[in-house]
Amino acid sequence: TDRYCVFGHPVGHSKSPMIHADFARQTGQDIDYTASEPPVDALAEAWRAFCAEGGRGANVTVPFKADAFALCDTLSHRARRAGAVNTLMLGGNGLTYGDTTDGIGLVRDLAYHRVSLRQKRVLVVGAGGAVRGILEPLLAEQPAALMVVNRTAAKAAQLAGDFADLGNIQGGGFDTLEGRFDLVINGTSASLAGDLPPLPETLFSPDAWAYDMMYGADPTVFLQWAGPRGAKLLDGLGMLVEQAAESFFMWRNVRPDTAPVRSRLRQSLN
Numbered sequence: 001t002d003r004y005c006v007f008g009h010p011v012g013h014s015k016s017p018m019i020h021a022d023f024a025r026q027t028g029q030d031i032d033y034t035a036s037e038p039p040v041d042a043l044a045e046a047w048r049a050f051c052a053e054g055g056r057g058a059n060v061t062v063p064f065k066a067d068a069f070a071l072c073d074t075l076s077h078r079a080r081r082a083g084a085v086n087t088l089m090l091g092g093n094g095l096t097y098g099d100t101t102d103g104i105g106l107v108r109d110l111a112y113h114r115v116s117l118r119q120k121r122v123l124v125v126g127a128g129g130a131v132r133g134i135l136e137p138l139l140a141e142q143p144a145a146l147m148v149v150n151r152t153a154a155k156a157a158q159l160a161g162d163f164a165d166l167g168n169i170q171g172g173g174f175d176t177l178e179g180r181f182d183l184v185i186n187g188t189s190a191s192l193a194g195d196l197p198p199l200p201e202t203l204f205s206p207d208a209w210a211y212d213m214m215y216g217a218d219p220t221v222f223l224q225w226a227g228p229r230g231a232k233l234l235d236g237l238g239m240l241v242e243q244a245a246e247s248f249f250m251w252r253n254v255r256p257d258t259a260p261v262r263s264r265l266r267q268s269l270n
């Protein structure tokens, strides 16, 4: 039995053990996937100890994604760009490889719901670590324009500059918002506090989608605001399942069907 785990602090509410157990059952893979809560300054030690006990790979969540990035011997291109790692894998040579599957998880979730970004106007709200992790995969879908807005305008401008070689991306404060968008992604942690970013009433194009990277039993305040303004709604549950599927594929070379896992996870929220 190959061992995997999720590192987080706290980790008690992580859905990853349930998701990966479902994937393993569905694909007949003999793996054991647990949750681990190292001290906040001790991810590297915890990873080495886990490997010494037969660990082959791990997911990494808050607050360890930058520490995971720092401990890797080799990194995927997209992880280097994101400055964060959510998936660790122990190579046969004993070296640790790091990747980030959050952004591709988002793009796969959009594809699952038949949302195309090609030639569309896309707005990303927020400019923290979570947003940095999704910009490269979003730009690879070739939107007509990608706008990043943030409470702290300078952080959005910085991000836009960092990714400007990959496509048409602009960044600024909420006061720079102009025009309507086909897809608006909330990547702020404002939902956690029940806060709504200061967005204009005339934000959505006809047929637009509103996507919150957070999820819960009830719609987030952003989705509650977007619904009556004409947008179709998606929360971050599908992104969570899809990023897990990408990690599982990296480790096991088998692609699980995410549909039944989505349903089961949704039911478990109520």
Ligand code: ATR
Residues within 6 Å of the ligand: 125, 126, 127, 128, 129, 130, 131, 150, 151, 152, 153, 155, 187, 188, 189, 190, 193, 195, 196, 197
């Ligand atoms: P994460 O890793 O989740 O991205 P982060 O790096 O702390 O966490 O980033 C949090 C993001 O949510 C930032 O874009 C933050 O805006 P600032 O850069 O101006 O701090 C945004 N955010 C958090 N609370 C918010 C609120 N109440 N209203 C608007 N934006 C908020």
